Amino acid sequence: MDNFNFFSDYLVASFRLTVPLAYAALGGLYSERSGVLNIALEGMLLSGAFIAAVATFYTKNPTLGLLAALFVGGLVGLLHAFLCVTLRVNQLVSGLAINLVASGITSFLARLVFPGNSIQRLPEITVIIVPGLANIPLIGNLLFQQDILVYLLFLLIAVTTYILFHTNFGLTLRAVGEYPQAADTSGISVQQVRYCAVIISGCLASLGGAYLSLVAVRFFAEGMSAGKGFIAIAALIFGRWHPLGSALACLLFGATEALQLRIQALGVNIPYQFLLMLPYAIAILALAGLAGKSTPPKALGTAYRKH
Template sequence: MTNLTFFTDYLAASIRLAVPLAFAALGGMYSERGGVLNIALEGMLLTGAFTSAAATFYTGNPWLGVLSAVVAGGMVGLLHAFLCVSLQVNQLVSGLAINLVAAGLTSFLARLVFNGGSAQKLAGIAAIRIPGFANIPLIGELLFQQDIVVYLLIFLIVFSTYFLFHTSPGLTLRAMGEYPQAADTAGISVSKVRYLAVVVSGCLASLGGAYLSLVQVKYFAEGMTAGKGFIAIAALIFGKWHPVGSSLASLLFGATEALQLRIQALGINIPYQFLIMLPYVVALLALVGLIRKSPPPAALGIPYQQQK
């Protein structure tokens, strides 16, 4: 029973750690399927984490915090779309600039809002315990004792898979990343679709940040995303720009992070710096192994001049 409890706790921790990655990867999928490279996922995550924490801190309502995070993430996505689609700035440079601005701005504002850079005792989002099912060994805690944000993620994964591969708008989005000239010839505005895709990307990634602040730790700390946006990019590539594949890759990286935390807790004589590196090493190895097996959308990162 002790082993089962340990294994259940480990899987539950893996899911909790994977949720922000999956939201960010899902957001990145929309942007990059639309042909816009999104290195700004880290900044979008951090923006969502800070905005949700600040709104919750002032209102005491975590759902207003989630809504604020979605709006703020959409605004960051709009900025990235403006730079990349309208101004045709180098998409890699735009994403890195947004990451740097988000890191500096959230740190500055956190010290103003929280008097020292972090907020304690935020009103968080509690898990929903489904009577009867929650007591089932192993799967009860994993599937029937989760918060509504996790259930929203599951819905979005299913919806995105159907939308992307079984609807006309999904086909249009994929065309923007593969062959935008065909969509332009058919009278579809490449700029409008790409704008929408990047804004949706920001909204979804910021939901991952809100989960960090309001569910996982229930406070905000400077730089709390700690590179999760870049891990999400690795999950996106590892999952071959597919909603299910990217989410499963996020779960793999979440499980790796949960493992290194438990190894530290067990007191095994391994320098903790090496354990902290473990998720990033796994992400790097995954990318190296798939570098030729996971081709990106053909038009990814390439600005498009609308035909007149």
């Protein structure tokens, strides 16, 4: 029974650590499928976590916190799109700049909002229990006793898969990411599609940040995204820019992080620094082509100039 409880707790922990990664990866998917490299996922996660925490702290309403995170995430996405699409700034530089600015601003403002850097517990998001299904051993606790953000994630993975491969918008998005010149010739506005994709990217990534501050720990801490945006990019590559593949890759990284936490808790005689690096080591292996060669959208990272 103890082994079963340990395994059940491990699965729940893996799932909780997967959710913010999956939101960021889905956001990155929209942006990168349109041809815009989105290194700014880290900054979007952190911005979403901070704004959701602040809005919830002042209003005592997590729903308003989520809406605030969506709004600010969209603004960060708009900024990234403006820099990359309109000004044609190097997309890697734009993303890194947004990450640095988000880190600095959220750290500064957090010390103003939460005096003395004290931990301010935030109101809890209600858990939605699905009658009947929630009683299924192991699976019930994992899938059917979750908050709205988890159920929304399931829906978004399915909807994104459908949109990407079975709708005109998905075809247009992929065309812009692969052959922007051909898409432009056929009358598609490359700029408009990329703006839309990067704004959606910011909104989704910010929901991952909101999950961190409102569900995972229920307070805001400086730098709490802790590299999850970069791991989400690795998951995108590992999942070959497919919604389901990327989500499964996020689950792998989440399970790896949960494993290192469990090993530390068991007091195994392994240097904790080695355990801390496990998720990042898996990310490096993914980037090195552990699951085979991944082919990115052909126009990824390339600014489009209308001829």
